[in-house]
Each structure stands twice: as C-alpha cells, then as structure tokens.
Amino acid sequence: MRVAVTGTPGTGKTTATDLVASPLDVLHLNDAIRAEGFHEGEDPDRGSLYADLDALAAWVDERANERGTDGLLLESHLAHRLDADRVVVLRCRPAEVERRLTERGEPPAKARENAEAEALDVILAEAVERHGADAVYEIDTTDLHPEAVAREIEAVVAGDREPSAGGVDFTDYL
Template identity: 40%
Template sequence: MFIALTGTPGCGKTSISGLLENEFGYRVVHLNELIKSENLFLEEDEQRDCVVTDIDVVQKRLSAIEESEKPVIIDSHMAHLIADVSIVLRTAPDELKKRLGERGYKPAKVDENIEAECLDVILVESVENCEMVFEVDTTGRSMSEVAGDVREIIEGISSGHPPLDKFKPGAFDWSGEIF
C-alpha cells in the first residue's frame, strides 16, 4: 500500500518521512531524489527551479517497487497523484514563509508556495485523487509530535481502523491570508 506524505514545499515531508524511516523503520520512497537520480523527468524548469515530471513514468517506476500489506510512504509534493491514501502536512502561512525564507527561496517562489498553501491546492488534489485523505498540522509543533500523528494514521489504516475524525480534511482556512 502506497501512502502519500504530501504538502506544500517546506511543510516537512522530507523531515518527517526521514524520522519515520530512521527511527521507526518505515519504508519510505523519497520521490524527488528518485526522479533526479534516475532521470525520470522531462525537462528542467530553470525559471521555477524545479523539474517537469511525467507522472505516468513515475507511476510505472513505482509499480516496480514491491507492494505488500506493509505500507510504503511516498515523500513528495505529488505523491497524492500516485497513492490511494494521502496525508497532507499543513503549515500556517507565517511559519511556512519563515521556513521557505530560511531555505533561501526567492521571494516570488515563497509567495507562490504561500498562495498554494492558503488555497488548499494539495488538499483539493488529494480529495480528487485519493480514497482516504488526512490533514496533520505542523504549525508550532515538534517534529516528533507530527511524526506521532502520521504514525497514528498509518497504524490505524493498517489495523483497519483509520482515525477518520481526528485528522478529517477541511480543518484549516487560511483563505483570508492571501495577499
């Protein structure tokens, strides 16, 4: 079973999936690394500082990864286009802006990502593509707290009792913070 750990850049996908992988032994595919190391992209978009990917090619590559009942976490902002289950990490605009600034993103790229977070872009795509969608807040929380929530969701799904109420999508409304 593929489980997407997705969200706007800077929300913590790589940090949280790394923690789950290294401390708790979960199987994780860091999709962006895989795409780059195996040249699974169509072209590099220098202006937007990213790669353009063919989702069908990526999907085919992932189908080659042995699937079993044991969940495989896919760490990527497009993981929800591939997986059946989506866990969307959410971060309030002010904190996300700070994280992306610290990462050295240019102001236009920061603004583009803040707008996407405020408009729930990844959440909406997840609801359109996935059978089950959960949201987890990372704002003002420690990485271990967030990882604990993600584990609760994954273990719940694995045992047939997903925590449907606690992480129900639609809890965040930052639409008023779009500049």
C-alpha cells in the same frame, strides 16, 4: 498499504517521514525524480523540474515488487498524484511556509507562490479530488515538532486516526 505524505514545500514532509517508525518503506519521490531522471526538463522561472509522473509511478511499482511489499510511505509534494490507500496532507501557516522556504534559499517569489498555494488549499483539494475525503488526513504542522508530526503520520498508518480534510483554514493569509 501505500500511504502518501504530501503537502506544499516547506510543510515538513521530509523531516517528519525520516522520523516515522513504521513497517512501511519510505520513498522520497523528489530524490527519485532527480536521480532517475523522471522529468521532462526544468521550469526556467521556478527552477523546478517537470516531473514525469507515469515514469515515477512505474518506478514506485517496481520498488514495491522488488521488495515484495506494497507497504510504502511515499513522500513528496507530488505523492498525492500517485496511487495510495491513505493520503496525509501536511499543512502549515503560509507565512511560516514562506519563511522556511526563504531560509533554505528559495527565491522570494517562489516562496511567496508556495505560501499562496498553501493558503488556497491547492494540494489538499487535489488530494481529495483524486482519493476522496475518506482517504485524506490533514495535519497542521505549524506549531508541532517534527517528532509529533511523525507520531501523527504513524497514527494514520496504524489506522488510529480518523480521516480529516478541510479542517485547516489559512485563507486569512490572502
């Protein structure tokens, strides 16, 4: 089984997936993009890489074959763009996303852009479009400790949580 954990930067994906107790192997896709060179240059305005998703998908398939498993937990704001059986979309109040990103050194314009994307459900909409609402599990992380988010992800992996897409609404931020 492949489970993608995705969401706007600043929603807690890396922190939570590092705490997940699961038989699935965790792959931090952003690390692979940088380390393996799965990109086609950098956006000069945002300081982010243009990911080569085809190369990344092939690399994920190779990791699965090497490990003799398809049991992967894929973590990245791009994870929903790859093949997955279930997609966990972490959500967070846009003002909190903006605060977290600014605190970790992102330029204010980039933090604001990500907060607006969160308010507009950009990643959720992409996940539902690619995988269908029956495969998407939305988790609002705003007031949850990372351990609680990890337990929610574990429930998705175990099949103990029902799909949920569209229950979180941050449009009041706009």
